[in-house]
Amino acid sequence: MIRLVAFDGDNTLWDFEAAMRSALRSTLDELWTVQPGPSTAALTVERMIQIRNRVAAELEGRVADLAVVRYAAFERTLEEVGISDAALAARLNAMFFAVKAQQLQPFEDVVPALDAVSGRFRIALLTNGNTDPAQLGLDHYFDPIVFAATEGVAKPDPGIFRVLLDRTGIPAEDSAYVGDSLSDDIAGARGAGMRSIWVNRSGDPNPTGIVPDAEVRSLAEVPRVLEGWSEER
Numbered sequence: 001m002i003r004l005v006a007f008d009g010d011n012t013l014w015d016f017e018a019a020m021r022s023a024l025r026s027t028l029d030e031l032w033t034v035q036p037g038p039s040t041a042a043l044t045v046e047r048m049i050q051i052r053n054r055v056a057a058e059l060e061g062r063v064a065d066l067a068v069v070r071y072a073a074f075e076r077t078l079e080e081v082g083i084s085d086a087a088l089a090a091r092l093n094a095m096f097f098a099v100k101a102q103q104l105q106p107f108e109d110v111v112p113a114l115d116a117v118s119g120r121f122r123i124a125l126l127t128n129g130n131t132d133p134a135q136l137g138l139d140h141y142f143d144p145i146v147f148a149a150t151e152g153v154a155k156p157d158p159g160i161f162r163v164l165l166d167r168t169g170i171p172a173e174d175s176a177y178v179g180d181s182l183s184d185d186i187a188g189a190r191g192a193g194m195r196s197i198w199v200n201r202s203g204d205p206n207p208t209g210i211v212p213d214a215e216v217r218s219l220a221e222v223p224r225v226l227e228g229w230s231e232e233r
């Protein structure tokens, strides 16, 4: 009997990708303004994303706070274009988070889906990211809200799922996790003994060998999946 449904945040409930790109664009415009020249002119949003992902891979398992990764990525980006300026890195980082917060929007299917499941199931949020759902007016749906950065352990480590389950007192077998990342959300939830729902908004192929218990194109399908599982036992 499913009693708890926990959600991922970034790219599951809100369009992190769009807000992140928009925020990087703003920091790049700022960098071009204050440090014009051929090396900064060659910088693109795409390259900044690659640098950030490289820094994240280097810090994996050692840093659970993605805000720390983001700051390190700005330092690395400046290094790669030959600028040594800690104050500028800090300013670009602050600008990134301000623009991201301003641009971030929940997907259109989020509120209807949360309304549909909130009467029947306990709803939780478990995120590796740093977006406070209160900024989007969604916080009242979730109890508890678990930030990996606060706990010092991040998905896909089963430890962070255990923090979530311990806080609810609901066993893993009565719980489901909904997320867009096969490696973090689906593998993580399965490793912790929870059921998993893969949110595959763009219909991507899955070559990973990580098999979700259910796959949806929209959160609108989630209530029906949960109802089906609840009728099993």
Ligand SMILES: [Mg+2]
Pocket (backbone or CB within 6 Å): 008, 009, 010, 011, 012, 179, 180, 181
């Ligand atoms: Mg996500």
